[in-house]
Amino acid sequence: LKGPWEAILVVALVAVGLRAAGVVIVRKSELPQRVLDLLTLLPAALLAALVVTQVFVGRTEVRLDERAVGLAAAAVAIRLRLPLPITLLIAAGVTAAIRSVRGSQPS
Amino acid sequence: LQVISVTLADRRPQLVALALAVGVDGIAFGVLAHAAGFDPLPTIVFSALAVSGSAQLATLSILSNGGGALSAALTVLLLNARYVPMSLSVAPVLRGGLAWRVLTAQLVFDESWAMAQVQPGRWDRRLLFAAGGVVYLAWVIGTAFGALGAAPVSDPRRFGLDAVFPAFFLALLHPHLRTVRGIIAALFGAGIALALTPLLPPGVPILLAGIACLVGLRR
Numbered sequence: 001l002k003g004p005w006e007a008i009l010v011v012a013l014v015a016v017g018l019r020a021a022g023v024v025i026v027r028k029s030e031l032p033q034r035v036l037d038l039l040t041l042l043p044a045a046l047l048a049a050l051v052v053t054q055v056f057v058g059r060t061e062v063r064l065d066e067r068a069v070g071l072a073a074a075a076v077a078i079r080l081r082l083p084l085p086i087t088l089l090i091a092a093g094v095t096a097a098i099r100s101v102r103g104s105q106p107s
Numbered sequence: 108l109q110v111i112s113v114t115l116a117d118r119r120p121q122l123v124a125l126a127l128a129v130g131v132d133g134i135a136f137g138v139l140a141h142a143a144g145f146d147p148l149p150t151i152v153f154s155a156l157a158v159s160g161s162a163q164l165a166t167l168s169i170l171s172n173g174g175g176a177l178s179a180a181l182t183v184l185l186l187n188a189r190y191v192p193m194s195l196s197v198a199p200v201l202r203g204g205l206a207w208r209v210l211t212a213q214l215v216f217d218e219s220w221a222m223a224q225v226q227p228g229r230w231d232r233r234l235l236f237a238a239g240g241v242v243y244l245a246w247v248i249g250t251a252f253g254a255l256g257a258a259p260v261s262d263p264r265r266f267g268l269d270a271v272f273p274a275f276f277l278a279l280l281h282p283h284l285r286t287v288r289g290i291i292a293a294l295f296g297a298g299i300a301l302a303l304t305p306l307l308p309p310g311v312p313i314l315l316a317g318i319a320c321l322v323g324l325r326r
Contacts, residue, residue, distance in 0.1 A: 005149060006175075006176040007176035007179045007180075008153045009156070010176045010179065011153075011157055011176075011180055013180075014180050014187070015157040015159050015183060015187055016156070018187050019215050020194070020209040020212055021190070021191045021194055022193065022196070023194060023197075023201055026198035026199065027198075028199065030199055031198075031199055036227075036228035038323045038324065039228050039320070040227040040228040041319070043220075043221050043224055043279075043280075044283035044289045044296065044319075045318075046189060047276050047279055047280040047283065048280055048294070048296040048297040048300070049316030050272075050313060051276045052297040052301050053301070054276070055270070055273045056301060060305065062301055062304055062305060067269060070267055070270030070273075070274065071270060071277060078277060083124075085123060087124075088127065088128055088271050090274075091267070091273070091274030092268055092271050095270035096266050
């Protein structure tokens with residue numbers, strides 16, 4: 001690969017620009033109540049979307065694999081109020097264990 | 108001040124977990140970039156400037172497949188479009204001149220943004236800075252380890268590391284499920300994201316899942 005610099009700088013600019021967009025648009029110190037009502041629920045919607053797209057999605061297709069079991073184990077750990085670092089270890093450990101039992105398949 | 112310091116101290120285990128998860132992910136990215144033939148310097152600079160795992164991985168695969176800067180930029184534009192509403196939501200608590208606000212808005216990441224929401228619709232600036240700083244450092248340092256070939260990990264999937272972030276996001280999601288509206292927003296968000304995944308470029312389904320927060324308009 002030669003000269004990845006152009007892509008690196010352009011992509012970085014896009015990433016920086018998107019994060020900057022919100023503060024450029026909103027100059028006020030208070031948002032209208034209507035907008036606040038929406039933003040309150042934005043984390044729930046986006047986090048749920050991040051969870052499912054990172055667990056149930058292959059390249060571009062919906063799929064069910066070992067990650068789902070790891071996530072289920074993490075859900076139990078969260079339910080039991082285990083510390084977060086332990087929860088993450090459980091998720092990785094269970095996923096790795098099932099994967100090694102099933103034999104690694106190309107994704 | 109007292110209240111804020113308590114908040115930060117309370118979040119210490121979360122910040123530690125955050126550093127671990129992001130650090131490991133950074134290592135994985137560095138290893139992948141190394142394997143794809145990237146030199147350590149551009150890889151580390153990329154992490155220091157873009158600070159976005161999904162965007163950087165997408166760029167990596169596009170360049171590896173012979174794509175150019177433009178297609179990488181367009182993909183990342185869609186992939187990270189959710190950062191616009193996220194940055195919008197923290198805008199009221201970011202103070203100072205425009206340049207400083209733009210700079211501090213760079214600490215908005217999925218994890219720091221979710222952790223810094225302390226009340227419904229209310230973000231804590233210090234928590235955002237703390238969590239954002241942890242993400243930034245862990246990501247860049249982890250990338251450096253991986254890119255320099257210093258990491259013992261060759262295949263992150265073998266260790267189940269691809270399940271770490273979903274678990275992290277699930278833990279961050281958990282407190283939002285205390286209200287009926289939170290549960291509905293989460294279910295709609297997950298449903299929209301999965302339903303649109305086969306139809307749209309990666310990233311867009313996540314952005315559109317944000318529409319699920321419209322359930323908040325129903326009293």
